[in-house]
Amino acid sequence: MNDALTSDVIGRRVEVNGEHATVRFFGDVPPVAGFWLGVEWDNPERGKHDGSHEGTVYFKCRHPTGGSFIRPNKVNFGVDFLTALKNRYVLEDGPEEDGKEQIVTIGNRTVQTVGFDSVIKRQSQLNKLEDISLRNCAVNGAGDKGGIARACPHIRKVDLSRNLLSSWDDVIDIADQLKDLEVLNLSENKLEFPSCSTSLIGTFSALKVLVLNRTGITWAEVLRCAPGWPVLEELYLGSNNICISERPVDVLQTVKLLDLSSNQLIDENQLFLIAYLPRLEQLILSNIGISSIHFPDAGIGCKTSLFPSLQYLVVNDNQISQWSFINELDKLQSLDTLSCVRNPLTAGSKDSQTTRQFIIARIGQLKTLDRCQILPEERRGAELDYRKAFGNEWKKAGGHQNPDKNRPNEEFLAAHPRYQFLCQKYGAPEDGELKTQQPFILKNQLLTLKIRYPDQLDQKVLEKQLPDSMTIQKVKGLLSRLLKVPVSQLLLSYESPKC
Amino acid sequence: MILFGVNLLSSTFPLISYVPLTRECLSIHIGQAGIQIGDACWELYCLEHGIQPDGGVLDSKKDQLENANVEHMDASFDTFFCETRAGKYVPRALFMDLEPTVVDGIRTGKYRSLFHPEQLVSGKEDAANNYARGHYSVGSEIIDLVLERIRKLAKQCSGLQGFLIFRSFGGGTGSGFTSLLMEQLSIEYSRKTKLEFSVYPAPRISTAVVEPYNSILTTHSTIEHSDCSFMVDNEAIFDICHRKLGVERPSYASINRLIGQAVSSITASLRFKGPLNVDLIEFQTNLVPYPRIHFPMTTFAPIISADKAYHEELSVSDITAACFEFSNQLVKCDPRLGKYMACCLLYRGDVVPKDVNAAIAAMKSRNSVRFVDWCPTGFKVGINNQPPVAMPGGDLAKVQRAVCMLSNTTAIVEAWARLDHKFDLMYAKRAFLHWYIREGMEEGEFSEAREDLAALEKDYEEVGQSF
Numbered sequence: 001m002n003d004a005l006t007s008d009v010i011g012r013r014v015e016v017n018g019e020h021a022t023v024r025f026f027g028d029v030p031p032v033a034g035f036w037l038g039v040e041w042d043n044p045e046r047g048k049h050d051g052s053h054e055g056t057v058y059f060k061c062r063h064p065t066g067g068s069f070i071r072p073n074k075v076n077f078g079v080d081f082l083t084a085l086k087n088r089y090v091l092e093d094g095p096e097e098d099g100k101e102q103i104v105t106i107g108n109r110t111v112q113t114v115g116f117d118s119v120i121k122r123q124s125q126l127n128k129l130e131d132i133s134l135r136n137c138a139v140n141g142a143g144d145k146g147g148i149a150r151a152c153p154h155i156r157k158v159d160l161s162r163n164l165l166s167s168w169d170d171v172i173d174i175a176d177q178l179k180d181l182e183v184l185n186l187s188e189n190k191l192e193f194p195s196c197s198t199s200l201i202g203t204f205s206a207l208k209v210l211v212l213n214r215t216g217i218t219w220a221e222v223l224r225c226a227p228g229w230p231v232l233e234e235l236y237l238g239s240n241n242i243c244i245s246e247r248p249v250d251v252l253q254t255v256k257l258l259d260l261s262s263n264q265l266i267d268e269n270q271l272f273l274i275a276y277l278p279r280l281e282q283l284i285l286s287n288i289g290i291s292s293i294h295f296p297d298a299g300i301g302c303k304t305s306l307f308p309s310l311q312y313l314v315v316n317d318n319q320i321s322q323w324s325f326i327n328e329l330d331k332l333q334s335l336d337t338l339s340c341v342r343n344p345l346t347a348g349s350k351d352s353q354t355t356r357q358f359i360i361a362r363i364g365q366l367k368t369l370d371r372c373q374i375l376p377e378e379r380r381g382a383e384l385d386y387r388k389a390f391g392n393e394w395k396k397a398g399g400h401q402n403p404d405k406n407r408p409n410e411e412f413l414a415a416h417p418r419y420q421f422l423c424q425k426y427g428a429p430e431d432g433e434l435k436t437q438q439p440f441i442l443k444n445q446l447l448t449l450k451i452r453y454p455d456q457l458d459q460k461v462l463e464k465q466l467p468d469s470m471t472i473q474k475v476k477g478l479l480s481r482l483l484k485v486p487v488s489q490l491l492l493s494y495e496s497p498k499c
Numbered sequence: 500m501i502l503f504g505v506n507l508l509s510s511t512f513p514l515i516s517y518v519p520l521t522r523e524c525l526s527i528h529i530g531q532a533g534i535q536i537g538d539a540c541w542e543l544y545c546l547e548h549g550i551q552p553d554g555g556v557l558d559s560k561k562d563q564l565e566n567a568n569v570e571h572m573d574a575s576f577d578t579f580f581c582e583t584r585a586g587k588y589v590p591r592a593l594f595m596d597l598e599p600t601v602v603d604g605i606r607t608g609k610y611r612s613l614f615h616p617e618q619l620v621s622g623k624e625d626a627a628n629n630y631a632r633g634h635y636s637v638g639s640e641i642i643d644l645v646l647e648r649i650r651k652l653a654k655q656c657s658g659l660q661g662f663l664i665f666r667s668f669g670g671g672t673g674s675g676f677t678s679l680l681m682e683q684l685s686i687e688y689s690r691k692t693k694l695e696f697s698v699y700p701a702p703r704i705s706t707a708v709v710e711p712y713n714s715i716l717t718t719h720s721t722i723e724h725s726d727c728s729f730m731v732d733n734e735a736i737f738d739i740c741h742r743k744l745g746v747e748r749p750s751y752a753s754i755n756r757l758i759g760q761a762v763s764s765i766t767a768s769l770r771f772k773g774p775l776n777v778d779l780i781e782f783q784t785n786l787v788p789y790p791r792i793h794f795p796m797t798t799f800a801p802i803i804s805a806d807k808a809y810h811e812e813l814s815v816s817d818i819t820a821a822c823f824e825f826s827n828q829l830v831k832c833d834p835r836l837g838k839y840m841a842c843c844l845l846y847r848g849d850v851v852p853k854d855v856n857a858a859i860a861a862m863k864s865r866n867s868v869r870f871v872d873w874c875p876t877g878f879k880v881g882i883n884n885q886p887p888v889a890m891p892g893g894d895l896a897k898v899q900r901a902v903c904m905l906s907n908t909t910a911i912v913e914a915w916a917r918l919d920h921k922f923d924l925m926y927a928k929r930a931f932l933h934w935y936i937r938e939g940m941e942e943g944e945f946s947e948a949r950e951d952l953a954a955l956e957k958d959y960e961e962v963g964q965s966f
Contacts, residue, residue, distance in 0.1 A: 088851055109870045109877025111859050115774025116852040119882045123851060131886060133849050133899055135812060159899065161812060185809065211809045236809050261810070284806065314806050316745075339806060341745060352747075371746045371753070371894055 013164040013190060014039065015076045015138055019046055020164070021068075022190060024059035029069055036069040042190065078164035080143025081174055082151055084134050089123040126152040133159040135185075140164040142173035149177035157183040161211070167192040168225060176203045185211040187236075193221035204228050213238040213259075219245050226251035238262050238284075244270035254279055261286040261314075268293045275306035281334075282312040291319035295331045300417040304331040312337040321345050326362045327417050336367040354385075361386035362418055387422045391429035392436075394419060401428040442467070451479065454493070521577040522778050523656035524663055524769055525649065526592040529677050530626075530633075531601045532667035532698045534594050535751060538605060539759030539890075540665075541590055541613070544770065546888045547763065548576060553612040554587035575772045581655050591652060593618050595645055597637050597672045598625030617648055626671025628707040630716045631938035633675020642679055646687065653688070661692030661726075661779040663766070669700035669710030674717035681724040692726045692779035696762060699830065699914060701734030704754075709931050711921035712945070719948035722955070726783050727793045729765060729905075730914065731758050732830045743826065744804045744894045756893050757802075761829055764799050764903035767847055767883050775845055775881030785879055786841045786907050791958055794911050795841075797829045798822045799903040805889070808896040815846070815854035815900065816861055822904040823862070830914055835867040837910025838963045842878045848886040848900035855880060871909075871962060909963035912956055919952050 012023045016039075025038030041047050044063035051059040051067040061067040079087070123129070129152050139160060142148060155178050165171060168191050175181055184207060207229055212222075219242050226232075226248065234257040242263040256279050260266060266288045274280070295304035311334050320326075321344035329335060338359070340346055346355050360366060360374055360382040367374055374382075397412035399419075406428070413420070423429070451462040462482070466475065472492065480487045528537035544550075549557040580588040590613060596602050602621040605611065622641045626633035653659050662684060667673035684693060700710035707713075736757050740749035744757075768777050775785070787793045800821035801813040813821075821827050822844070823834075846855060859880065862868075870877065889897040925931060926945060936942070 088853070091852075111878040111880060113852065113855070114879055114881045116855075116882065118774070119884065120852055122884065131849055131899065135814070157899075159812075187809065187812075213809060238810060259809070286806065316806065339745075341747065356747075371744070372748055372750055373752065 009037070011166055011192065012077060013140065013166040015078065015164060016070065016074060019043060020162075020190075021046075022166070024051065024061070024067070027058075029053055029058065035072060037072050037075060038067060038069055039075075040067050076138055076164075078138035078140030080141055080147075081134070081139050082143050082147050084137040084139045084163075085126065085129075085132065085152065088134065088137060089126065089129065089132070091120050091124065127154065130154055131157040134163065135159050136162045138164050140166070141170045142177065145173075146177065148174060153178065154180055156180050159185040160189070161185050161187040163189055165189045165191060168194055172203055175207075180206055182206050183209040183211075186215060187211050187213040188215070190216055193217065194224060197224045197227060204232075205230065207232055209234040209236075211236040212240070214240065216240060217242070219243060223248055223251055230254070233257065235259070241265055244273045247273045248277065252277060256280065257282040257284075259284040260288065262288065264289050266290070272306065277309075279309055280307065281309050282314075283307070283310055284314040285318070286314055287317040289319055290315065291321065291325070293325055293328050295328055298331045300413055301421065302331065303333045305333075307332055307334075309334055311335060314339045315343070316340060317342045319344060323358070323362070323415070326359055327415075330363045330418060335363065336365055338363065338366055338368070339370050341370055354389075357382035357385050358389075361422070362416075364418060364421075383422050384426060387419070387426060387429055388433050390416055390419065391434040394429070395434070399423075399428070401430070449475075454495075521656075522658050522660040523581075523591055524578050524660055524766075524779065525652055525656070526579070526590070526663045526665065527649070527680070528592065528594045529664065529666040529680065530596055530670045530673035532670060532673055533665035534596060534601050534605065535755050536665050536696065536698070536758050536762070537592065537594060538608070538610070539755040540762050541592065541610060543759045543763050543888060543890060544579060544590070545610070545613070546890065547885065548580070548588075548770070550580065550588050550613075552610050554583075554589055556586075556588065575770050578769050579766075589613065589615060590618075591656070593620065593645070593648055593652060595620040595641075595676075596625070597622040597633065597641065597676065599623070617651065620645055620648060626675055628669070628709060628713070629671045629934055629938060630675040630678075630713040631935040631940045633671040633673075633677075634679050634716075634720070635675070635940065636938045638672070638676040638679050642676075642683060645680065646683055649684075650687075659688075659691060661694065662688075664693060664695045664725075665762075666695070667698035667700070668714035668717055669698070669705065669707060671713065673698070674713035678717045678720035678724075681721050685724045692783065693724060694779055694782060695721075695725050695728040696758075697728055697730050698758075699730045699732040700918075701732060701737060703737055704733050704751075709925075709934070711918050711925065712931070712935070714918050715922045715948050715952055716944070718955075719951040722791060722951070725793065726779075726790075727787055727795065729797055730794055730830050730911070731761065731797070732914065735829050735831045739802055739826065740894065743802045745806065746894055753894055756890055757895070758829075759890075760887070760895060761797055761799055761903070764845065764847060764887070764901065765797065765905065767885060767903075768845065768881070771883055771885045774883065775843055775879055785843055786905060788840050788874060788907070789958070789962065791955060792840070792907065792962060795905045795907045796832065796834070796911050797903065797905055798824075798827045799829070799901065800827050801898055801901065802827065803896040803898065805894055805896045813898065813900070814858075815850055815902075816858040818900065818902045819844075819855075819858040819862060822902060823868075830911060832908075832910045832913040834906070834908045834910045837908045837912070838869050838871045840871050840874050840907040840909070840962065842904065842906040844878060844880045844902060844904050846880070846882045846900065846902045848884065848898070850882050850884070850900050852882065855882065873962075909959050912959035915952060915956055915959075919949070919956065922949060922952075 007026060009023050009026050014021055014023060019041060021039035021041045023037055024040050027035065029036045038051060038059045040059070040061045044066045047061070047066045047068040049067055050061040050064045051057060053069065059067065132155060140163070158178070158181065165186070171186060171191065175184065181204065208231060210229065210232060213236055217237065217240050222237065223246065231254055232252065233254060235252070235255050236259040238259055239262040242260065243265045255277055258274065258280060261284050268290060271293070295306055297306065298304040310332055313329070313335060316339055320340060323345070329338065346352070356369060359369060360379055394408055394412060397408040399408040400406045445467055446465040447468045449464050449466055451464065453459045476487050476490050476492065480490060526537065528534045545552070551557060576582070576588060579591055581591055582588055592614070594602055594605055599621040602619050605614065605619055620641070622637065624637055626637055632638065664677060664681070666677045681693065700714060733754065736754045737749050740746045740753045740757060744753070746753050768775055769779070786795050800818040803811055803813070825833070887898055887901040889895050926949065932942065932945070
C-alpha cells in the first residue's frame with residue numbers, strides 16, 4: 001500500500017508497532033525531503049507535537065503530544081477481511097509447514113500437540129466457519145466486492161475488535177455480505193459515522209448483539225445508525241463518554257440489554273430519555289458516577305411508568321450514598337435483580353449484613369441482590385429487622401400502634417416509604433420490641449443493696465453493688481468479713497423500700 | 500426381498516448403516532454435593548448439546564445430529580445420553596442420597612422430565628455426616644437397590660467404558676456410601692474405568708467438624724478402586740466466586756455452577772469427540788503414572804463475571820498464562836513447590852493452532868515448571884472447537900474460548916497434608932469417635948486409614964525425588 005498514496009489516505013486508520021492512529025495529513029514537510037504522513041495517535045502521549053512543525057500547522061490534534069510525522073513505509077495500513085481470515089484460520093503453506101515447526105519445550109519437556117492437523121483442516125473450510133475472531137488482525141475493510149459472501153457466508157459471530165476499520169461504511173461493506181450475522185463486536189475501532197440517517201435494507205437483518213465499547217461513538221450517531229438494526233437485542237456502549245441527548249423514537253425498540261458502563265457524563269436526567277424503551281430488561285450503569293435518581297411521576301408507595309420492563313439493574317462502582325436512591329428503585333414495576341456493590345452506601349461499612357437487609361426490606365419485589373438469591377426466610381428476617389430498627393423513629397414521627405392515631409409525618413414517610421406496608425404485613429412494632437437493649441456489661445447487671453442496722457440507727461448505712469445471682473449465703477459471708485461479725489451471729493431481714 | 504429389507508432398515512435406523520462403537524459413560528451422583536453438582540452439570544450439558552428440559556432436541560441441533568452420523572464429527576450424544584424410541588434423550592445418570600430432600604429437588608425441579616424416575620434413588624434416613632452410617636448401617640440397606648438400578652443403566656449401553664462418580668469427601672453419604680459402592684462396582688464391573696469428581700472440604704463452608712475423619716476414611720477405602728480422582732476444593736472455588744466473579748457471599752448455587760463448568764471442560768472430549776482424552780482410559784494413560792498417584796489438579800480460564808461481558812478480551816495467550824496462576828486453580832496448593840508428572844491442556848472454542856503454538860512458545864521461559872526426571876512425556880495440548888457455554892443468569896460471562904489444564908503434580912500432597920493434620924488433632928483426643936463406634940466401626944479402622952494416607956504422602960514424596 002506504499003505505492004500510489006493519494007489524498008484519500010486521510011482518515012485511514014493505521015497501526016505502527018502495536019499503536020493505532022488516524023492519518024490526518026499527507027505530503028511534504030519542509031525542510032526534510034520526501035513524503036510524510038501526519039498521524040494522530042489514539043494514545044495522546046505517544047506523539048511529539050500537536051500537528052504543527054516549526055511554526056506551520058499541518059494538521060490538528062486534540063492533545064499537545066498527540067501527533068507525529070512518519071514515513072509511509074513504516075506504517076501498516078492493514079489487510080482486508082478475507083486476507084485476515086485466511087491468515088488466521090488457514091495454514092498458508094500446507095502440511096510441509098509442520099516439518100519446519102520448531103519443537104517447543106516447557107520445563108525441558110516437549111509439548112506434543114494432538115490433533116492439530118484435523119483442526120487446521122476443519123478450520124480451513126472457511127465456508128463452514130460460524131463463530132470467528134479477527135481481533136487485532138489489522139482488518140481495514142471488506143476487500144473485493146462479494147468476496148466475503150462467496151468464501152464464508154455462514155458466519156454468525158464476528159469479533160472485529162481493535163482493528164483498522166475507519167468508518168461505518170467499512171462495517172456495512174462487510175456486514176452486507178454476512179446475511180446470518182447475529183453478533184458483531186467492533187470495540188476499540190475509531191469509526192467515522194454517517195452524518196445523516198441512512199436506511200439500509202437487508203444489512204444487519206439478523207443482528208442481535210452489537211458491541212461498540214471504546215469506539216468514541218456519540219448518542220446521536222447511535223440513533224442515526226439504529227434504523228439499520230431492526231432486531232437488535234443487546235447493545236454495549238461502554239467507555240464512550242456518551243451523553244444521552246435525545247429520546248430514541250422508533251429505533252432501539254427491540255433492545256433488551258443496554259450497557260452504558262464507564263460513561264462518566266451520564267446523569268440521572270439523561271436516563272429519562274431511555275426510560276420508555278419497551279423491551280429494556282437489563283440496564284448496566286456501572287461506573288458512571290451516578291449518586292441519585294428520582295422518578296417524578298410516582299408518589300410514595302406508587303409504581304413509576306418509566307422503565308416498565310426493567311428486571312436487572314447494575315449500579316456497581318458509583319457514588320450512591322443515600323438511602324433515597326434505594327427507596328426510588330422500589331418504584332420500578334419489574335425490578336427483581338440488583339447489583340450495587342462498591343458504592344459509598346454499601347462498601348466499607350462494618351455492617352454489610354445490615355446494609356444488605358435494609359436494601360432487601362426497602363425494595364419489595366427484589367429476588368436477587370449482588371448475585372445472591374434472596375430466599376423467603378431472608379426476606380422475612382430482613383423486613384422484620386428493618387421494621388424494628390426504625391420503630392422508635394416511627395413513633396417519634398407520629399406513628400402509633402392504634403391505626404386511628406397512626407399519622408407519621410411526611411418526612412418519615414419519604415425516608416421509609418415501605419414502612420407502613422410492613423406494619424400492615426407484620427403488625428406494628430410492639431413497645432417491647434423497641435426497647436433499646438443495654439449493652440451487656442457487668443456494671444449493668446449489678447443490684448444496689450443498702451445495708452443498715454435496724455437496732456443501731458446511728459450506724460452508717462452501707463451501700464454495696466452486688467450481682468443479682470449472688471446467694472444469701474455468700475452475702476452473709478461478705479458482710480461478716482466487712483463488719484467483723486461471725487456469720488452465725490448475722491440475722492438478715494429484708495426491708496421494702498416503700499416504708 | 501433382501502434389498503428391500505436393507506433399504507427399510509437404513510431409512511428407519513440410519514445408525515446401522517455404519518456403526519461407530521459407542522463408548523458410554525455412566526455418571527453416578529452421590530449425596531447432596533454429588534447431586535447438586537450433577538444438577539449443574541446436566542443443565543450445562545443440555546445447553547451444550549441443545550437438549551431441552553423434556554429431553555427433546557432443539558431443531559437447530561437436529562441438522563447437526565444428522566450430519567454427525569454421516570461424517571462422525573462433533574456431537575457424541577450417545578456417550579452421555581441415551582436415545583429413547585420416542586426420539587428423546589435421557590441422561591445416562593443415577594442420582595442417589597440416603598435422605599429424600601435433595602433428590603426431591605431434582606424430582607420437582609426444572610429438569611424433572613429429563614430423568615426417568617428410576618434414576619433418582621433416595622432413602623429415608625440420612626447419614627448424618629457420619630462415614631460409618633453411610634458405609635455400614637444405613638448405606639448397606641440401600642446398596643442392593645442402587646446396584647440394581649446401575650445394572651439397568653448398564654444394560655442400555657453397547658460398550659460401557661466406565662463410571663464418573665460425583666461426591667464429597669466430608670459428608671456421610673458422599674464418604675461412606677461411595678466407598679461401599681466403589682467396592683461393589685469393582686467386583687461387578689472389574690474392567691471398567693472409574694473416574695471421580697470429589698469435593699474436598701473447606702473450613703469456610705464446612706457444615707461438620709468431622710469432615711477430616713470422613714475424608715481420610717473414604718480416601719483409604721476408595722483409593723484402590725478409583726482410577727483417577729479430580730479434586731475440587733470448596734475453598735478455592737469460594738475464593739474464585741468472591742474475588743473474580745464479584746459474588747459477595749457465594750452460595751452453593753454459585754459454587755456448583757462453577758464446578759459444573761470445570762466438569763464440562765474435563766468431559767468435553769468425551770462428549771464431543773475431541774482430540775485429547777477421548778475416552779476414560781486415555782485419561783489414565785495421559786495422567787496417571789502409578790495407581791495411587793491419581794489426583795490431578797484442575798485449572799481453568801478465563802473466569803469473567805457476567806456483568807463484565809465484552810469488557811475484557813481474552814486471547815489464547817492470556818488464558819494460557821492464567822492456567823499457571825494460583826487464582827485459577829481448583830485446589831489450593833503451590834505447583835512451584837512440586838514437580839509435574841503429566842500435563843494436559845485442552846482448549847475449547849474459537850482457537851487456532853497458530854495462536855496455541857505462539858502462546859506455548861511464550862510460556863517456554865517458565866522456569867517454575869519442573870518435571871520429574873523419570874517421566875518422558877511432557878505436555879499434551881488439544882483443541883476442541885465446541886464453544887464453551889455459559890448458563891443464562893449465571894455468574895460467568897459467555898466467552899469465545901476457554902482452556903482447562905489437568906496436571907498431575909506432586910504439590911497436591913499439600914492438600915492431603917492439611918487434611919491429615921486436622922485428622923490428627925481430633926484423633927489424638929479420640930474426639931467424636933463414639934459416633935462412629937456406635938455404628939459398628941472400630942478404632943483400628945481409623946488408624947489403618949491414617950497410616951494409608953501417611954503412606955500416600957510418602958509415595959508422593961518419593962516420586963518427586965530426583966535420581
